[in-house]
Amino acid sequence: MMSLFAVLIDGTIYASWLFLVAAGLTVIYGVMRILNMAHGSFYAIGAYTAASLVGWYFNNGIGPVWVGYLLMLGCALVAGLIVGLIIERGLLRFMYGRDEVLMVIITYALLLILEDTMKMIWGVNPYFAYQPYAEMGRSALAGLKVSNYDLMLVGISLVLGLGLWLWLERTHQGKVLRAVIHDREVAMAMGVNVRRMFTLVFVLGTMLGTLAGALTAPAISVVPGMGVEVIVLAFAVVVIGGMGSIEGAAVGALLVGLSRAAAVHYAPEFELFVIYGVMALVLAVRPQGLFGRVLARKI
Numbered sequence: 001m002m003s004l005f006a007v008l009i010d011g012t013i014y015a016s017w018l019f020l021v022a023a024g025l026t027v028i029y030g031v032m033r034i035l036n037m038a039h040g041s042f043y044a045i046g047a048y049t050a051a052s053l054v055g056w057y058f059n060n061g062i063g064p065v066w067v068g069y070l071l072m073l074g075c076a077l078v079a080g081l082i083v084g085l086i087i088e089r090g091l092l093r094f095m096y097g098r099d100e101v102l103m104v105i106i107t108y109a110l111l112l113i114l115e116d117t118m119k120m121i122w123g124v125n126p127y128f129a130y131q132p133y134a135e136m137g138r139s140a141l142a143g144l145k146v147s148n149y150d151l152m153l154v155g156i157s158l159v160l161g162l163g164l165w166l167w168l169e170r171t172h173q174g175k176v177l178r179a180v181i182h183d184r185e186v187a188m189a190m191g192v193n194v195r196r197m198f199t200l201v202f203v204l205g206t207m208l209g210t211l212a213g214a215l216t217a218p219a220i221s222v223v224p225g226m227g228v229e230v231i232v233l234a235f236a237v238v239v240i241g242g243m244g245s246i247e248g249a250a251v252g253a254l255l256v257g258l259s260r261a262a263a264v265h266y267a268p269e270f271e272l273f274v275i276y277g278v279m280a281l282v283l284a285v286r287p288q289g290l291f292g293r294v295l296a297r298k299i
Contacts, residue, residue, distance in 0.1 A: 017153060045083060046213030
């Protein structure tokens with residue numbers, strides 16, 4: 001029983017991190033139909049920004065601890081806002097209406113550019129911002145020592161997921177966005193400013209990506225290439241849940257998190273393959289993902 005409880009705790013914590021990473025990716029694809037390869041770079045930008053500023057704040061002992069947490073979240077959101085606006089207004093708005101494969105190539109090129117840009121700004125040495133993680137301490141759950149910071153990530157992912165769902169399903173702006181998702185041409189004919197909606201959604205997705213990176217930074221070593229590694233996991237979660245589905249991303253993250261935790265505890269040699277095994281099994285049964293919509297092809 002203790003082993004099963006450990007799998008449940010570890011899987012839930014990993015799933016919450018996966019959902020934070022995948023949320024921005026699925027929001028952008030759901031509205032804009034852009035498979036954003038550069039999302040991993042947004043994650044890395046948030047991690048680097050938080051690690052550099054939070055590390056500077058705690059190492060110099062400037063103020064109270066809680067200000068450091070606010071700084072970590074604030075700098076990530078500001079970085080996402082700036083980067084999202086620059087990319088959407090400066091590049092992507094000229095590409096709307098193009099083939100989806102071309103958009104994948106463009107965002108992949110953007111990923112490579114951003115990776116080199118981050119090396120120019122922050123260098124190639126690792127950054128450490130462990131203080132927010134260590135300051136929160138640990139708690140005992142049924143005999144297991146669990147980091148309070150990891151438990152906070154679970155809470156943040158729940159609040160974030162519920163907030164996104166309520167925004168899309170219960171607000172006027174969310175209903176307008178869903179109209180754009182279902183039929184872009186009809187939405188434009190009804191007077192919806194689709195370009196403005198695209199800007200809003202892309203900036204929101206970018207901010208979600210940088211926020212995920214900032215929240216992850218205290219628990220890891222922030223190094224070059226981290227964005228490339230995480231984008232593969234994010235794509236797996238989004239594909240399992242269904243492209244563009246918030247609830248699908250949550251369920252997909254939970255499936256992947258629990259499966260990986262079980263593999264780590266019971267069959268560690270299969271850890272690298274279990275994520276893709278889950279994805280293959282789901283797609284064999286539902287090619288559109290668990291919560292994906294079946295779309296009619298235009299002939």
